[in-house]
Amino acid sequence: MKDEKQVNPSDMMGPFKMAGDLIFSRLLGDTAKLYNYLRDARNVLLSPMKTDIATTPYEVVYEEDRVKLKYYKPDTETRLKHPFLIVYAQVNRETMLDLQPGRSVVETFLRAGLDFYMIDWGYPTRKDRYLTLDDHINGYIDNIVDFILEKHNISSLHLMGICQGGTFCVIYTALHPGKVKNLITTVTPTNFDTDASLLNIWARAINPDELVESYGNIPGDIMNLGFLLLNPARLMIDKYVGFLENVNNFDFVENFVRMEKWIFDSPDLPAETFREFITYFFKKNLLIKNELEVGGKKVDLKKITMPVLNIYGKYDHLVPPAACDQFIGKIGSKDKEDLCLDTGHIGIYVSSKTQKEFGPKIIRWLLERDGLVEKAPQKQAAKKPAKKSKSKAKVPGK
């Protein structure tokens, strides 16, 4: 006879049984889901994808050594009175501006009737290791500007710089102010004395002379590894977890692969340019202090007197607002504007949200300064746009 006080072994197992049931029922439920997920993932990964980037047609109109000049022309009539030149950074490739249809700055400009030139820095080889900042700024960029001005039979052009290309443009404009009608800088570092980005902290800690001595040109992969280490949790783990979660989504995978193609398409950096960039900017911060000399000439920011539009990202972890927001205060221009967008370093060019803000803003700003549309009324001043939650524009001239 069963003792009433005796504990039933099956009751003792109760909590464990419950937990076990929960796990097994979830596993069983998930098995069907897992099967469907794997089947869809296989279908997506095996189906033909359009992952080519920079597919918008262009014409190469100038070549010098490894450097090419691309010319983009809209199907419609061109609108700008002055030619428009875009200078990209030497880190990664300018193809980022034309990543995919619908998320392309190139497409936005062309749709608005803007024709423009864009520098393709190419892939430096060992023979390019001696090229300095002077060779790039007073050499290649100046030769390209002269070529464009001669072609259009005009004395100045609109210049737009991106990231490190923006720093080149600032230096170029200060040295050749007569050739630049309007200057646009986007995510452009000009102040390097900040700890807001790990890049600044690390760049101050490394010895560029040793890197140049042992590597020659700095391999793109080393640079990429450095960028990944800026946020390993997100860039090396979470990003790919996200990919696995969406691997059964065709559009997601296509976009992801395009982005991967662009991110890891990193040309090496010419050794001397790298050495000078780290030493003059990250270590000594000479540009914003007005102490920089390039090609034996002083780079005086006060000589920048033409209209300037300076755009940067509030959440940029590579070029934080602190690296960008001092520039406007140091130049001699009266018509100048800071614009801080609610986005990151790459998001400024590729996020669907910013696409509606970034491209149209530049188009409108250029058309206004080319006298093609009436200037919009100036907005109220925003003292520290970087700390605002929404994008704000400073009063031009501030």
Add this chain to the structure above:
Amino acid sequence: MNKEEKEKSMPQGALLESWIKASTDFWKSTASTWPAPFGGISPLPGETGKEGGDKSVEDSWKMFSEIWQALFNLINKPVTGEFHPVSSLPEWILKASQPLWSGYLLFQKQWMEGEEKVSAGELEGFANLSQKMTKALLEMYEKDFGQILNMPQLGLTRAYQERANQTIEKFIQFQGGLTEFVQFLLIPMEKTYLAVQEEIKNLEEQGQETLKDSKVYYQLWIRKLEGNYMALLKSTEYTEKLGETMKALHDYRIAKSQLFMDILQNLPIPTNKDMDELYKDLYLLKKRVKELEKKVKSYER
């Protein structure tokens, strides 16, 4: 008295002597069965193959066994004067392996200390423990093997040998530095793992459902991991470690490139140094031509 007892009663020297005699006899008889190319010099023209071969084998073995016996006598002699050969083979082996033993003991000591801390409830952590182990290994290397690599080299090939040794040394130092750097990068992983475990425990204690969605755990983990990485990557220790690793990488690459230059010099292949000199000339020439082109253009205008 059985065989074992007999052996025990024999003095150590006699035991070694009988072993050497037995081994010499064994190899002598084995070698006599080898054909000429292995056992001795091939017969010269005019000599009969067998006679010549056998004689050379015999001569070689006679010489070898004499050297072997002399060496044995030297080992087995008592210590006298300044020149004192090691009195017994086991002692000699023990002395030769002394650095290895001391390194091993240091390594074991570190490990035991780590284990003790864990059992005493102190949170030592695997990353921390493995860092100590690497340090101990590197110390061991620097005290013993590393010093051998830095011994002064002599003779005609002195510089080449020195560069080869340097490359080995710098490679080991770089690997050590890289291991330490990677271990440093693993610290946030371990910290996060422990922190998430603690959080789950707390949730359970509060009676909250914890098995519902693994995605919640993942989000918790990745958020904490990101925070821990940010703290590490901003630290001075990380920046210093990064600098040290880059320095070790630089030293290794330079040493390797010098060694490769030694090798390539003997082959019809230009070295990086040759090419860089050429590129520098090309760079300066191009720059000059471009300047002249600009000047000519400005005169034309």
